[in-house]
Amino acid sequence: MELRHLRYFEALASTLNFTRAAEQLHIAQPPLSRQIQQLEEELGVMLIDRSVRPLALTRAGAFFYEQSTQVLGRIEEVIQATRRLGAGQRRWLGIGFVPSMLYGSLPNTIRGFMDEHPDIDVVLSELTSVQQAQALQAGRIDVGFGRVAIDAEGLLHALIEEEPLIAVLPVDSVLADAPSVSLQALAQQQVILYPSQPRPSFADQVAAQFRVRGCPIVRTFETNGLQTAIGLVAAGIGVSLVPRSVQRLRRDDVTYRPISDLGVSSPILMSTRASDISPDLKTLCQTVRDSFSGAARAV
Structure with a gap:
């Protein structure tokens, strides 16, 4: 499956019309039909009910549309952020958190950091502790706030x-x-x-x-x-x-x-990459430490 399959399907699912979707994508209708058929064959399910007019999404198609739209939206965010960073226009910090962090002092601390540093793009992602470890290793986030210290290579966990x-x-x-x-x-x-x-x-x-x-x-x-x-x-x-x-x-x-x-x-844990020496990340981590009672200690 390639990215174009998702984009082609999104266009078709949003219009439920092969002709309009092809025009929107600036391609001919036959190639679009072939790409959708390839996608269905790869998934092993029918996404489009072609027996009715207008076309309709199957239950599997409706689910796939919802999920693929989210994926494409996230990809577009990454593309735009990457371009800004590459052009030196903005600085960026990715923060992961488990849902229970929303009820403590962390949200206000992050909001205060964002207010004090409007030149830094802060992207928040709700992730489990395991997902945070994976995202840190992959570079999708720079710091994670969770409750489980995942033993993963190259990560540091500080007890807040x-x-x-x-x-x-x-x-x-x-x-x-x-x-x-x-x-x-x-x-x-x-x-x-x-x-x-x-x-x-x-x-x-x-x-x-x-x-x-x-x-x-x-x-x-x-x-x-x-x-x-x-x-x-x-x-x-x-x-x-x-x-x-x-x-x-x-x-x-x-x-x-x-x-x-x-x-x-x-425990409330703050997880980072051991190799990350970003001044912005250092400032954020210190801000978080200062917002909690007592000093953080390594675990």
Whole structure:
């Protein structure tokens, strides 16, 4: 599959007309038809329903259109940023973060950095810790903020803060009546862990908190995101553990309670390439360190 296949399909999917799509692409209609057919053959599915008029996307075609549009949009962003950098017009920093970072002080810190350095393009990407390690090694981001130190060649991880974990409970849960809750009590409930993939992840950290204290979880349910986990708690499916800052996400169908066991926490890690000596990155990292209480230390 080549990039032109995505561009040809995007044009056809947006017009649902081979003639208009070919005109938009400045090519003849027969080559466009052949390219779409090649794409379908490579994928092994039909993307376009040609039996109706006007043309229609199949379910697979609608999904592929949504995904390919995102890919093409991201490619265009990369092209434009690369051209700006090559022309010396702008400086660029890529920042990766896990979703739970949105509820702490990091967003305000990054916004302050952007306000103080308007000449630097800051690109934010929501990525798991594993995805951040891959993006750092590939040069797609310059710094990542996650909770799992991925052992990958050429990466450094700095501990910014140990953030306490708290329990998320349905409002009608018996456990919600107490001012705090123990891991032993939570382990008897169905514990909702996230993200389910890729691993290792925050889910493994949470499971380990129970295991090392001799109270392994009886039943688990894994999902892919923080918001989904909290939604499942609200529906009475189970309980979950989240970083303390997440309680800023107010909902009237869940309640947050501190953990009575000592030391139940999750690290906030700042990950960079060991070889990166960018002055802009150094400034950003120092700004982040200053925004958290205490000094960062290597892990």
